[in-house]
Amino acid sequence: MKKYFFLLGVALIFSACSNDDGIKNGPTPNPDPDADVTAQNFMWQAMNLWYFWQGEVADLADDRFSSDAEYTAFLESYTDPENFYYSICNKHSRIVGTEAAIDRFSFGDDDYKELVSSLSGVSKSNGLEFNLMYKYANGNEIFGYVLYVLPDSNASGADIVRGEMFTRVNGVQLTDSNYINLLFGSNDTYTLGMAHIENGDFVNDSKEVTLTKVANQVENPILVAKTLDVNGTKVAYLMYNRFLSSFDEQLNQAFAQFKAEGATELVLDMRYNPGGNVNTSRLLASMIYGTHTDEVYIKQRWNDKVQAQLTNEFLTDYFANTTGTTSINTLNLSRVFVLATNDSASASELVMNGLAPHMEVIHIGETTRGKNEFSITLVDDPDNTFVYNSNREDKINPNNSWGLQPLVGRNENAAGFSDYTSGLVPDIELAEDITNLGILGEMDEPLLARALLEISGGSAKMDFTVEMPAEPFTSSRLQTPMRDNMYLDKPLNLQIQ
Incomplete structure (x- = not known):
């Protein structure tokens, strides 16, 4: 069965050639042409060049193999390409189990066509976004609770709203061993059995939603x-759920609306945002902070092989004054309130970290996921240094x-900080309450x-006690090929020797 792990992405343009200024890979091992190791050979060659931890993985070392025969035998030792791939990742969570993993997100x-299409934000979906959580501290039964419903989707025409719970699919109780097959398997249509909590326990309802x-x-x-x-203060509220460049202009229009309505504060709600386009994160940060094109937003760090090929100009992203086609509408704020949880990852965390050296970022919610790495899409195209190019x-x-x-x-941000693999810790901790999710906005x-x-600055007029804190172990958004992603979209000319 295909495994989907945490997703990141990048769209880059590369040129491969041989000259004295190119990356020195050393002698390239070649497998026996009669050996059935096509996929494994591609994986090793691509990872030997691009992998962030290439220098720390002994099996990816340039001098790992003394002969082509030794290289072929190594590739043949893994008959399953998927297992081979994770074996050359640096302590990947899929392999090490409970051991502390370094690489949690490569996959x-x-x-590859399914992988590439997923990065565009287009998928097969019923429009219902939900989290899954264990019913009890002990046991394997789980339940789902609705986060939101996409407009103009199949679910938007059904009798189901944010905050509702379900325990069954097609009459079968959800467990941690069957939920993937029941909710994310090949069945495009399924029926949810709804439930509610009464006296601290789950009660199944007769209501069903197909x-x-x-x-x-x-x-x-x-x-x-x-x-x-808010007592005379105009506060902009933006519930933003993924960084998609195809909606950059709509995002800029939203900030034009905020400006026209006199907003002087912003609540940026990214509690369910798993990430997306890096440049879109830069544009959003500019809409919040300002069009300061001389101030650093973020810098990239690649492995030593690649880093040596890149200029400081390429590695550095500054705040923007246009979307590429229109002038950016910015609120020029000195502070921003961000709602973020463990469902917030990648480009969401990037915005928070990138803004931190320039303005006050007040984080309300929970510790974020801790995804500070980016990745690229690699395919078996060695003449293009294995980087996917649609052309x-x-x-x-x-x-x-x-x-x-x-x-x-x-x-890393302008201050050089990137060490948030354990997540960004909130200034004001507040978990979502399963029994009182409220209406977004x-x-x-x-x-x-x-x-x-x-x-x-007023005193609390409502009770913020959390009766049943949300502690999901996965979500509908993380069970798709797109998952949480963070991808670059600027051209890169790289020479490999």
Whole structure:
């Protein structure tokens, strides 16, 4: 069965050639042409060049093999390409189990076309976004609770809303061993059995909701954009759920609306945002802080082989004054309130970390996931240094459909900080309450209300006690090929020798 791990991505343009200024890879081992190791050979060659921890993985060392025969035998020792890939990752969580993992997020897909399409934000979906959580401290039964429903989706026409719970699928109780097959398997249509909590325990309801996944469902990441009046202060509220460049102009228009309505404060809600396009994160940061094109937003760090090829100009991203087509609408704020949880990752954390040296970032919620690395999409196209390019589909080895998404670098902010693999810790800790999720964008929704309390400087007029804290172990967003991703989209000319 195909495994989907945490997803990152990058779109880059590369040129491969031989000259004295190129990366020195050393002698390249070649497998026996009669050996059935096409996928494994591609994986080793690509990871030897690009992998962030290449210098720390003994089996990826340039001098690892003394002969082609030794190299062939090594590749043949793994008959399953998937197992081979994770074996050359640096203490990957898939391999080490309970041992502390270094690489938590690299993954592979035996169909690179599926991998590439997922990065565009287009997927087969019924439009219901939910988290999954254990019912009890002991046992394997789980339940789901609805986070939100995508507009213009199959679920938007069904009788189901944020905060509702379900325990069964097609009449079968959900467990940690069957939920993938029941909710994320090949069945496009399923029926949820709803439930509620009574006297501290789960009670199954007779209500059922049938949903159907639809191909090419596109999510507008701007779920809510409105300006609130808080005792005379205009507060912009943005519920932003993924960094997709195809919605950059709509995002800029939302900030034009905030400016026109006189907003002087912003609550940026990224509690469910798993990441996305790095440049979109830069644009959003500029809309919040300002169009300071001489101030550093983030810098990238690759492995030593690649880093030596890149200029400081390429490695450094500054704040922007245009989206590429229109001038950025910025609020020029000195502080921002960010709602973030463990469901917030990658580009969401990048915005928070990138803004931190320049303005006050007040983080309300929970510790974020801790994804400070980015990756690139690699396919069996050695003449293009294995980097996927949509214009080179005919150059990809037709006998090898594997695509890889390995971690290849880290982002640091203007102060040089990037060490948040354990997550960004909130200034004001407040978990979501399963029994009181509230309505997103309404002033009495608990996390938003807590931010508004800070803005108004008033005393608490509502009880922020959490009766049943949300402690999900996965979500609908993390069970898709796209998962949480962070991808670059600027051209890179790299010479490999």
